Amino acid sequence: MLKAILISKQDGAQSVRLADLEESELPDAPVTVRVEYSTINYKDGLAITGKSPVVRKFPMVPGIDLAGVVEKSTSDAWRSGDRVLLNGWGVGEGHWGGFAQKARVNGEWLQRVPESFTSRQAMAIGTAGYTASLCVDALVRHGLTPDKGDVLVTGASGGVGSVAIALLARAGFKIVASTGKTNEGDYLKALGARDVIDRNELAQPGKPLQKERWAAVVDSVGSQTLANACAQTRYRGLVTACGLAQGMDFPASVAPFILRGVSLLGIDSVMAPRELRQPAWDRLARDLDAASLDRISTVIGLAEVPNAAQNIVSGRIRGRVVVDVNG
Numbered sequence: 001m002l003k004a005i006l007i008s009k010q011d012g013a014q015s016v017r018l019a020d021l022e023e024s025e026l027p028d029a030p031v032t033v034r035v036e037y038s039t040i041n042y043k044d045g046l047a048i049t050g051k052s053p054v055v056r057k058f059p060m061v062p063g064i065d066l067a068g069v070v071e072k073s074t075s076d077a078w079r080s081g082d083r084v085l086l087n088g089w090g091v092g093e094g095h096w097g098g099f100a101q102k103a104r105v106n107g108e109w110l111q112r113v114p115e116s117f118t119s120r121q122a123m124a125i126g127t128a129g130y131t132a133s134l135c136v137d138a139l140v141r142h143g144l145t146p147d148k149g150d151v152l153v154t155g156a157s158g159g160v161g162s163v164a165i166a167l168l169a170r171a172g173f174k175i176v177a178s179t180g181k182t183n184e185g186d187y188l189k190a191l192g193a194r195d196v197i198d199r200n201e202l203a204q205p206g207k208p209l210q211k212e213r214w215a216a217v218v219d220s221v222g223s224q225t226l227a228n229a230c231a232q233t234r235y236r237g238l239v240t241a242c243g244l245a246q247g248m249d250f251p252a253s254v255a256p257f258i259l260r261g262v263s264l265l266g267i268d269s270v271m272a273p274r275e276l277r278q279p280a281w282d283r284l285a286r287d288l289d290a291a292s293l294d295r296i297s298t299v300i301g302l303a304e305v306p307n308a309a310q311n312i313v314s315g316r317i318r319g320r321v322v323v324d325v326n327g
């Protein structure tokens with residue numbers, strides 16, 4: 001028997017419970033992983049609360065991330081005892097995911113846990129942190145250097161935001177953190193933000209072109225915030241868009257793109273190819289220390305997952321929540 005969070009749907013109504021499953025109920029796939037840790041991402045919050053149609057098949061074990069040890073494998077790439085992690089690939093959406101003591105998955109979805117990280121630290125990073133690293137990689141690949149000016153990070157106290165600040169600070173960038181949690185100024189500065197602004201400054205409709213402030217932006221909020229961030233980006237500046245915490249809409253004009261040569265870079269973590277994933281994890285392994293990971297993360301057990309899911313969609317979580325599936 002193994003414990004798992006299970007989402008079911010009956011007569012159109014979704015329910016979530018901590019279930020005892022037989023191992024034989026796991027989906028058929030080549031690699032069985034003894035999961036040690038998972039983590040709560042915003043998308044897991046949407047799946048468990050049913051706020052957005054993230055889950056495509058019922059019943060579903062949610063959890064888009066997992067880290068653990070290979071128990072059995074018929075894939076040539078993995079052997080029993082290998083330390084592995086998984087981010088995305090539709091796991092926790094269309095294939096049973098990480099909020100369980102075991103998972104059965106495809107070998108191509110797995111990658112090695114970097115030597116410098118424990119499973120718990122890998123999940124303190126999780127999809128949110130790996131996406132932050134994809135954002136920083138995209139900015140650097142498009143020519144961003146610290147001398148170009150300030151970098152704005154929106155949704156700063158969230159998972160993507162917190163890791164983005166730590167990575168950018170380590171790479172020598174000056175960061176301005178936009179947050180709704182103005183009491184978290186010390187937390188954001190300890191991660192490496194130089195200044196903290198109230199997210200209300202960016203949340204309301206603004207002019208198509210505004211005072212040029214940012215050499216680059218890491219945005220996980222979308223909607224009006226992303227529109228204003230683009231309108232405030234300097235000539236030939238860069239904006240990465242990866243999230244929708246404020247909204248899925250983008251009420252902007254083309255002015256920043258055609259008059260200031262601003263580039264908007266879309267970031268997807270779920271189906272990102274290996275040639276983007278590996279450098280992102282290499283950056284995390286190189287630039288994130290244990291102290292930063294401890295600062296951003298808290299640990300909960302499987303039974304607390306439904307409550308944490310409510311909290312993340314309500315914007316009440318700071319940093320990252322790691323799930324000890326055996327806790």
Ligand code: NDP
Nearest residue numbers: 042128155156157158159160179180243244245246269315
């Ligand atoms: P979190 O919930 O940890 O962080 C989101 C943060 O956004 C909150 O902490 C809050 O920060 C801010 N926020 C919340 N509600 C609002 C609002 N109404 N208006 C403005 N700001 C708000 O989530 P993650 O960091 O894990 O994910 C952030 C976003 O990125 C999500 O939309 C997620 O779906 C998306 N994402 C996309 C990925 C991809 O592949 N493209 C991968 C990973 C995440 P504060 O209080 O500091 O303002």
